[in-house]
Amino acid sequence: MKIAEVLLIGTRSAQPLASAVSPGALYSVTDEGSIVEQSNGSAWSSYALGGGGGTAGATGAQGPQGATGNAGAAGAVGPAGATGAAGATGAAGGTGATGPAGATGATGATGATGATGPTGAGSGDVLGAASAVNNDIVVFDSTTGKLIKDSGNTIAQVLATAAAAPPATHATSHKSGGGDAIKLDELAATTDVTTLNATTSAHGLLKKLDNNAAHFLDGTGAWTTPPGAGDVAGQASSVDSEVALFSSTTGKVIKRATGTGIVRVTSGVYGTPGPVALASEVTGDLPLANIAQVSAASKLLGRGSAGGAGDLQEITIGAGLTMSTTTLVLAAHATSHKSGGSDPIKLDELAATTDVTTLNATTLAHGLLPKLGGGTTDFLRADGTWAPGGVGPTGPAGATGAAGATGATGATGATGATGATGPTGAGSGDVLGAASSVNNDIVTFNSTTGKLIQDSGQTIAQVLATAAAAAPATHATRHKSGGADPIKLDEFAAPTDITTLNATTSQHGLLPKLAGGTTTYLRADGTWVAPPGATSGDVVGPASATADAIVIFNSTTGKLVKNSGTTITALLAAAAAQAPANHATSHRSGGADAIKLDQLAAPTDVTTLNATASLHGLLPKLDGLTTTFLRGDGTWATPAGGGNVTGPVASIDGEIALFSATTGALIKRAAGTGIVRITSGVMGTAGAVNLATEVTGDLPLANIAQVSAASKLLGRGSAGGAGDLQEITIGSGLTMTATTLAASLATRALTFVIDGGGAVISTGIKGDLSIPFACTITAVRLLADQSGSIAIDIWKDTYANYPPTVADTICASAKPTISSAVKSQDLTLVGWTTAIAAGDTLRFNVSSVSTVQRVTVVLTVLG
Numbered sequence: 001m002k003i004a005e006v007l008l009i010g011t012r013s014a015q016p017l018a019s020a021v022s023p024g025a026l027y028s029v030t031d032e033g034s035i036v037e038q039s040n041g042s043a044w045s046s047y048a049l050g051g052g053g054g055t056a057g058a059t060g061a062q063g064p065q066g067a068t069g070n071a072g073a074a075g076a077v078g079p080a081g082a083t084g085a086a087g088a089t090g091a092a093g094g095t096g097a098t099g100p101a102g103a104t105g106a107t108g109a110t111g112a113t114g115a116t117g118p119t120g121a122g123s124g125d126v127l128g129a130a131s132a133v134n135n136d137i138v139v140f141d142s143t144t145g146k147l148i149k150d151s152g153n154t155i156a157q158v159l160a161t162a163a164a165a166p167p168a169t170h171a172t173s174h175k176s177g178g179g180d181a182i183k184l185d186e187l188a189a190t191t192d193v194t195t196l197n198a199t200t201s202a203h204g205l206l207k208k209l210d211n212n213a214a215h216f217l218d219g220t221g222a223w224t225t226p227p228g229a230g231d232v233a234g235q236a237s238s239v240d241s242e243v244a245l246f247s248s249t250t251g252k253v254i255k256r257a258t259g260t261g262i263v264r265v266t267s268g269v270y271g272t273p274g275p276v277a278l279a280s281e282v283t284g285d286l287p288l289a290n291i292a293q294v295s296a297a298s299k300l301l302g303r304g305s306a307g308g309a310g311d312l313q314e315i316t317i318g319a320g321l322t323m324s325t326t327t328l329v330l331a332a333h334a335t336s337h338k339s340g341g342s343d344p345i346k347l348d349e350l351a352a353t354t355d356v357t358t359l360n361a362t363t364l365a366h367g368l369l370p371k372l373g374g375g376t377t378d379f380l381r382a383d384g385t386w387a388p389g390g391v392g393p394t395g396p397a398g399a400t401g402a403a404g405a406t407g408a409t410g411a412t413g414a415t416g417a418t419g420a421t422g423p424t425g426a427g428s429g430d431v432l433g434a435a436s437s438v439n440n441d442i443v444t445f446n447s448t449t450g451k452l453i454q455d456s457g458q459t460i461a462q463v464l465a466t467a468a469a470a471a472p473a474t475h476a477t478r479h480k481s482g483g484a485d486p487i488k489l490d491e492f493a494a495p496t497d498i499t500t501l502n503a504t505t506s507q508h509g510l511l512p513k514l515a516g517g518t519t520t521y522l523r524a525d526g527t528w529v530a531p532p533g534a535t536s537g538d539v540v541g542p543a544s545a546t547a548d549a550i551v552i553f554n555s556t557t558g559k560l561v562k563n564s565g566t567t568i569t570a571l572l573a574a575a576a577a578q579a580p581a582n583h584a585t586s587h588r589s590g591g592a593d594a595i596k597l598d599q600l601a602a603p604t605d606v607t608t609l610n611a612t613a614s615l616h617g618l619l620p621k622l623d624g625l626t627t628t629f630l631r632g633d634g635t636w637a638t639p640a641g642g643g644n645v646t647g648p649v650a651s652i653d654g655e656i657a658l659f660s661a662t663t664g665a666l667i668k669r670a671a672g673t674g675i676v677r678i679t680s681g682v683m684g685t686a687g688a689v690n691l692a693t694e695v696t697g698d699l700p701l702a703n704i705a706q707v708s709a710a711s712k713l714l715g716r717g718s719a720g721g722a723g724d725l726q727e728i729t730i731g732s733g734l735t736m737t738a739t740t741l742a743a744s745l746a747t748r749a750l751t752f753v754i755d756g757g758g759a760v761i762s763t764g765i766k767g768d769l770s771i772p773f774a775c776t777i778t779a780v781r782l783l784a785d786q787s788g789s790i791a792i793d794i795w796k797d798t799y800a801n802y803p804p805t806v807a808d809t810i811c812a813s814a815k816p817t818i819s820s821a822v823k824s825q826d827l828t829l830v831g832w833t834t835a836i837a838a839g840d841t842l843r844f845n846v847s848s849v850s851t852v853q854r855v856t857v858v859l860t861v862l863g
Contacts, residue, residue: 009152018044020191030152041188128539129558138551138561148539150553155566175599182595183603190609190617195589197221197616203598206620211613215632216639223632225639234645235664242659242682244667245270254645254667256659257681262694273678276689278699285705288714289724290691296722298323300715311698315715326717327729360384364753502526610634658683711736748775750859752844754792761790761849768803769842775863777834780816781825783858788851791817794859795843796836804843810834815847816857836861 008021011031021027023041038047129141132150141149174182190205198204198221207221215223233253234244243257261273264281276282294301300315317323353368361367361384373386381387434446437455446454477483495501503509503526515528522528538559541551545563554562603609603618611617611634620634628636647657647667656670672686677694689695707714713728720726730736754766784790793815795804812831818824836842844857 015044017192018042019189020193023188028152028157036157126539128561131556132553132558134553134555135564136553137564138553150558155550155552155564174595186606190615192615194616205616206611206618208611208616209613209634210632212632213637216629232645234667235659237662238659238664239680239682240659240661243270243678244657244659254657256664257678259681260679261677262689263676263678275694275696278695278697278703280697282695282699282703285703286691286699287705288726291704291725293723294716294725297716297720298718300328300713300728301725302713317718323715323718323728325719326715326726328713328715328734656683713741746863747778748861748863750842750861752842752857752859754844754846754855754857756853758853760788760851760853761846761855763846763849766844766846769844770799771836771840771842772838773863774838775836775861777810777829777832777836777859777861779825779827779860780829781858781860782816782818782823783856784818784822784852785854786851787820787822788849789817789819789821790849790852790855791815791847792855792857793845793847794857795845796833796840798837799839799841802841804841806845808843818852818855836863 008016008025008027009030010027012029015027015029015037018039019042021039023039025039026047027037027039027044029035029037036047037044126145127147129149132138133152133154135154137151137153137155138148139151141147172178174180192208194207196205197207200220206217207223210223212223214225216225218224232251235254235256238244238256244254245257247253247255257270259273262276263273264271295314298317300317301312302315303310303313317328355371357370359368360370363383370380370384370386377388378386379388434454438457438459440459441455441457444454444456446452480486497513499512501509502512505525512522512526512528520528539561540559541561542554542563545551546565546567548567550564550566550568551561552564554560605621607620609618610620613633620630620636623636625636628638631637645665645667648669651657651669656676657667658670660666660668670683674686675689676686677684707727711730713730714725715728716723717726717728730741734741750769750771752767752769754761756762782790782792793806794810795806795808796810797804797808801808810833812833814826814830814832816824816826842859
């Protein structure tokens with residue numbers, strides 16, 4: 001006998017129906033003080049272990065403290081409080097269990113302490129329960145052999161259950177032909193036990209009905225919809241993998257899909273296949289590599305000026321522009337290198353000069369210093385030659401030779417008349433250098449006078465080397481997330497064994513270094529330890545025990561166990577000696593005197609044992625027809641529906657159904673992921689859209705991959721040859737304003753010198769200046785050789801209308817004018833015509849003058 005067949009244990013919420021267990025079965029309610037109830041086949045009633053309720057039984061000899069006696073049935077105190085029949089507590093001194101909800105019996109006399117052995121040394125490898133009921137039997141929890149739990153039963157309770165044991169074998173008297181035969185339909189109503197259901201190997205009960213009128217019993221014993229009994233009518237034929245569509249709105253008829261192309265679905269309705277419209281049916285950005293390849297290098301994408309609005313075209317790089325890799329620049333871009341240009345080149349950054357003299361300064365233009373003549377006695381003369389210094393020829397009457405040999409104020413102009421531009425003679429500078437220096441050392445001032453310099457003792461290379469080795473000022477924020485120079489965590493050097501950055505309970509940090517091995521784990525205090533229960537349990541046993549004796553809990557901690565003193569053999573022997581209360585269970589499946597279903601007498605026409613939606617039972621008697629089947633509601637009926645389509649055994653909600661084979665009566669599940677193509681209604685392999693053949697319309701510019709930065713064009717760099725589009729950078733000499741590409745405008749100076757040849761300048765026309773490029777005048781300056789007054793008018797006209805006349809003045813009433821001074825400038829140009837076209841000629845006319853012998857006109861232009 002198995003204890004589990006006569007005693008069920010669990011919480012109140014897990015208690016089965018009384019009709020679902022064998023009559024006489026006991027159930028111990030563990031969450032209500034170990035109440036024990038007995039099933040009479042239809043309801044549970046209180047059961048008093050050890051002979052009913054009453055005052056507590058006498059304490060067993062040498063047992064531990066006696067437990068409270070069991071309460072009487074239904075909670076009432078037993079008549080006159082008499083002690084139950086069993087009287088003494090079960091063998092080995094076990095105490096009676098607490099009665100359910102009944103009045104508590106008087107506490108038994110305290111038994112002698114003992115029985116519990118001393119705590120064993122050390123700890124085993126079994127993990128105990130968090131708590132336990134003293135003297136409850138210990139059972140394993142799971143199959144590991146390392147976990148135990150409280151069975152919820154004492155040995156006394158098990159013995160009490162054994163009191164319901166069945167009698168000796170006598171089943172043959174109840175079988176068909178026996179002296180006390182039992183008919184099948186005379187037995188008690190069936191429960192929801194399925195062990196007697198018919199199987200493929202034995203006769204048996206009909207499984208309980210599922211109460212679904214669409215289901216019928218199949219050969220495996222399951223309630224299912226019979227094949228071919230669906231309610232969808234298919235086609236007479238189909239193409240394998242062809243899409244199936246509903247036909248009409250009945251939901252009962254399907255038809256074949258047609259068409260070829262990519263399918264659109266609108267509210268689940270299959271539309272006309274066709275290509276994808278780029279303007280409305282694509283999302284995301286098309287990568288540049290997926291746009292049609294450019295035909296050659298040095299091409300841009302755009303729209304030519306003659307085409308109007310329309311498709312993009314390939315733009316060829318024309319004259320005046322060059323493509324360097326993927327950078328577009330002006331072919332002629334010298335102005336960008338001039339002063340005020342976007343890419344100016346300093347004089348001392350140019351390469352070393354050769355012995356070409358064409359750039360030397362002349363009387364007509366600024367230029368280079370002629371190469372030195374050597375020696376210490378020659379000086380540069382106003383005619384560009386090196387000659388002995390002396391005082392040189394002076395102008396008439398030696399006008400300004402005041403300084404004599406040094407020429408401090410006297411000029412050495414062309415005629416020597418005023419000495420205005422002559423050399424200043426030796427020692428004319430105002431800075432005194434060091435007595436010696438080291439080549440390439442940096443020059444620094446010596447004192448605060450501004451007139452003395454010295455050798456700093458450092459070269460630029462040395463300064464840079466010192467700076468490279470210097471400790472920087474505080475700049476940690478630059479390296480943090482969001483800084484200008486962030487450092488990623490995984491870019492740091494490998495950590496050392498310093499623990500100061502380890503995570504703590506107060507802040508994030510590094511993981512402590514690993515301990516090695518596979519048995520330790522990181523605990524919340526940051527140490528590597530073996531988890532509790534990983535190597536040893538927390539159950540302490542007695543110092544000694546009886547072989548094969550049952551283990552019971554000692555106290556309620558769930559951590560201490562003791563020797564019950566009772567072996568399983570002794571327990572079974574005690575159970576066999578109990579007087580049974582009933583013996584129906586002995587005839588049931590698994591009982592000691594079981595009766596097989598087909599050994600009972602033949603049934604009569606009583607229907608009370610027929611299967612229902614709530615219970616297993618007998619098969620209703622047959623109706624003798626070949627067109628009816630047993631339906632889920634227990635009746636014999638013809639399956640509903642007349643469809644002829646058979647589907648797969650499983651599907652996913654919303655999954656596409658395809659015809660399988662050519663019968664038109666089988667469907668299967670679609671497969672694959674991607675864009676679906678349909679060819680004459682047949683679904684092909686899902687995949688990506690071919691942009692060259694399977695799309696229509698124009699892709700909006702916003703759906704092409706985003707450009708990485710502003711001022712970028714799309715094209716193909718000169719170094720790449722034919723291939724995918726690239727981003728083209730706007731190089732020097734070009735600018736992008738909004739979406740307009742233009743050449744960068746440089747600030748330039750147009751210079752015109754009017755020289756009286758040593759005499760005061762006369763009035764009238766002084767010459768012309770041809771301008772080869774378009775530009776705009778932004779300012780005008782006059783620089784005179786001496787204090788005086790002069791007014792100059794400027795006329796402008798085209799090359800075709802040359803020469804300009806007074807009618808072509810660009811100055812209006814604001815002529816460039818010096819009044820009793822050596823210079824003037826006009827930055828507003830009120831009333832001026834400032835625009836100059838390429839090829840225009842400027843004519844300069846002196847309107848009035850006094851004193852001034854030489855004047856330079858400087859026009860600042862942008863273009």
